[in-house]
Amino acid sequence: MATAGPPVVSLREVAKRYATGTLAVQGVDLAIREGDFLALLGPSGCGKSTLLRLIAGLAEPSAGLVSRPDGDGIGFVFQEPTLMPWATAEANVALPLELKGNPRREARARAREWLGRVGLAGFERAYPRALSGGMKMRVSIARALVTQPRLLLLDEPFAALDEITRFRLNNDLLELWQRERFTVVFVTHSVFESVYLAHRIVVMAARPGRIAEEIAVTSPYPRDEAFRTSADYAAHCREVSQALTRAMAA
């Protein structure tokens, strides 16, 4: 399913220096094409979250150019679920639509629809406090997708979840991606997660944050639990692990 559509996002010679003087990323060239599932893989402190924020437009590059979809073409999933604790699951998901000025009834109806699609039918009226970690993350994903963005950005979204929940959410995310045809940039520090999900893995090195290597995972979609135990998967994991080791030594 590796596609070669037009670029949705392109970064040219991008650098980001923080006010503290830290050079977070430098010299990043990257084109993300329509329909890509791209993983940004690297040790902590390699600037992968910074890169994601640059793509989202939440930070401005100190040098270089970032072009991205405009308007509400971007959905963002944070490391934490980042839900409003005072609002129900439904109201949380409806937020982006209501901010755009969609009528409340319509926004809420769309929100309920999306909660159903992420497997949370029946929890529309639940407050975040009453939901488990995995369920909260599902609400967060529904909120990011409710505007039907072209580009979905995820910043280590499942890092805090237990393995069983993480595997299930991995599968559900892949299924949503194949059904809805959006483009994904997924930040992770897990080799196994990146190989399972992505068909392009960008390995990053630290100090300053930069792209070290890019690896294609040619295994076909749909991928499922059988893929997780296949020799193909293990071989890709080994290849990516070695690339990561090289990047960390560089």
Add this chain to the structure above:
Amino acid sequence: MSETPAIPQPGFNWWRVAAPLLIGLLVLGGWEWLVRAREIPPYILPGPVLIAETLWRDWGSLSVSLGVTLRITFLALLLAASLGLILAVLFAQSPVIEMSLFPYAVILQVTPIVAIAPLIIIWVDDVTLSLLICAWIVAFFPILSNTTVGLNSADHNLLDLMRLYRASRWQVLWRLRLPAAMPFFLSGLRISGGLALIGAIVAEFVAGTGGRASGLAYRILESGYQLQIPRMFAALVLVSVTGIAIFMALSLLSHLLLRRWHESAMARP
């Protein structure tokens, strides 16, 4: 993991009510016994029974005074809550306003109300208005400072999310900052409720020495001058009960508003 919030809540713990009530009854009984056994004259220390009788007998005049004090307290609290909230929102919108005005709010807070009350009572001709100003000065600061902290404590990721969806300043305030500030505002309100009463009483004391007020504090002063100590105690009881009632009412309000989402108001299974 709490997939379903269906864990049955523990039954109402009667001991939480019964235990302090029992202590109260014991103390009152001991007090009454002491007064009777030692034959302490009522102008030194009246027993609880006599105080209750006085409260019953003088309810006519005492209830009028209670009404006066309550009115001042509630108006002051209402003013403190609304002005505190408005000013906190202004502070959150502009750091310049906050920097320029916050020190003065602090000065207002740290200056003892007893020291400024005489001035205010001299300057402001209307007694009710001068009492209101005094009570407001005391009650205002906790709401202002708490709400300011609350408005600035909104989740940074949620603020980023708002930016991502190009939310207007007003939307960020209404949908994110104000709800996030709610628990802080309410806890400020609980402190201010008691302070408004204290402010009203203190101001009445100052005004009362000039014979210009008619609230509960004035009754306490008056009874003191006339050596009607049981009546003094009766007025004191009313002040305490009012304070407790205000605190309980505001706690209930806070619980009702926050029970669905805030940790402070959650029943722990």
